[in-house]
Structure formats: C-alpha cells, structure tokens
Amino acid sequence: DIQLTQSPSSLSASVGDRVTITCRASQSLSIYLNWYQQKPGKAPNLLIYAESNLQSGVPSRFSGSGSGTDFTLTISSLQPEDFATYYCQQTYSIPLTFGGGTKVEIK
Amino acid sequence: QVQLVESGGGVVQPGRSLRLSCAASGITFSSYGMHWVRQVPGKGLEWVAVISYDGSNEYYADSVKGRFTISRDNSKNTLYLQMNSLRGDDTAVYYCAGTSLGYPDYYFRYGVDVWGQGTTVTVSS
Secondary structure, three states: OOOEEEEOOEEEEOOOOOEEEEEEEOOOOOOOEEEEEEOOOOOOEEEEEOOOEEOOOOOOOEEEEEOOOEEEEEEOOOOHHHOOEEEEEEOOOOOOEEOOOEEEEEO | OOEEEEEOOEEEOOOOOEEEEEEEEOOOHHHOEEEEEEEOOOOOEEEEEEEOOOOOOEEEOOOOOOOEEEEEEOOOOEEEEEEOOOOHHHOEEEEEEEEOOOOOOOOOOOOOOEEOOOEEEEEOO
16 A cells, blocks of 8 residues: 655644645655645545646645656645635545545644 | 535444445545545544445554454435444544545545535444
8 A cells, every 4th residue: 555654744844934844655645645634623635636726716725746756746835714624635546545634734 | 516425423332333334425426536534633644444436445543453444325315334342442523434536446546525514433442
C-alpha cells in the first residue's frame, strides 16, 4: 500500500499568512494526488484534484503542485474560513489512501 | 440540489451485520463513481471501497475485504454497503461520496467531490 506522510501535523498561522502543507508519498503517484479540507462535524470538501487542478467553486488562493512523490498545498493568503484540517489522498493505486491530516489553527 | 443522504447506521454487536444505504439526488447517479469513506471521531479519513458507475468494478481496503460489499442500484439512485462480521475497529462515521470526474474509465482517479453528511456505526456488545 502507498503511504502518505503529511507535514506538519499541525500549524498555527494568522489571517493573511501564506501557508504551505506538504504530502510525501512512499512511491511515485504520477499526478494522482488530491487535497481535501474538513471542518469539525462536516464531510470533507475537495479542493484540488490531480495534483494541481482547482475544483470548481474553490477560491483561487488554494493551489497545488508536485513532482511524483512530493506534493504541496498552498494557501496564498489565509482567510478566517480556512481554519480546518487538510488531507491529501492518493488515487494512483488501490487501495486508495489518505495522509494523516494537517490541522491549521489560529495563531 | 446535489444531495447524498446516508442511512442505516446504528449500534450493533460484534460479529453481526449491518447495511448502509445512500440515496442520491440532484446528480446523474449512473455517471458517478461511488465510494464509502469512514472516520473514527477525532481521527483521520480511511477509504473503504469504490464501485464504478455501472457497478462492473469494485475495490476494497484490505481492512474490510471479504467482510464488506459495496453495490449500487442505478434505477433507485442508491448506493449500499453490506457490512458483515463487524468488529470494534469498524466503529466510525461512514460517508457516502462520489464523483463524475474521470467518467467513465477514470472513475476513482480524480478525487471525490460530492459527499453525504455521514452515518454513525458503533460496534459494541
């Protein structure tokens, strides 16, 4: 199974900050890495699919990039509604797997 | 509007069975690859199973293979998860989720963009 390691596991940031979350895979995923946002008590919400494609309706301050095994989610200017937990997911091979999550908290 | 509504969760004893349902509306259900994803409260997400848009292909996490079966009835716009031989570590919130991204052949490649609200399964004696 492909393992995904997210870092950091948590971070504190202020509104307006640029935030970067990384996801490292145990083997190459080509482009098949997705990012989700989850708020407490809610279902996850797809932000980025296939490494860098912004899901419809997601603000453009979210972006994704990567290169085979190392992927990055960037929030260019953190907004109050962005405080949440973020998960990466690989869809390169079965079984599909998620990273452990990154909790973004208010500084 | 787009909606996935899960039902069938509850408290069940270890070793028993439970069937979850997920009713879809506002989408062309027969064009959606559908998943079950679970989450222990306070913990991370765990993918459980996926089924292709026409039900011809299905895949499972190792932790549920041989015990759980995903299925769908496109005439009823409904997804199912039959869970047998339940264990304590199956206790979680179960989400139904789907996507038409990548239809038809890449039905699980591009993430999942429609989610239900989740139904709670508690396995306890």
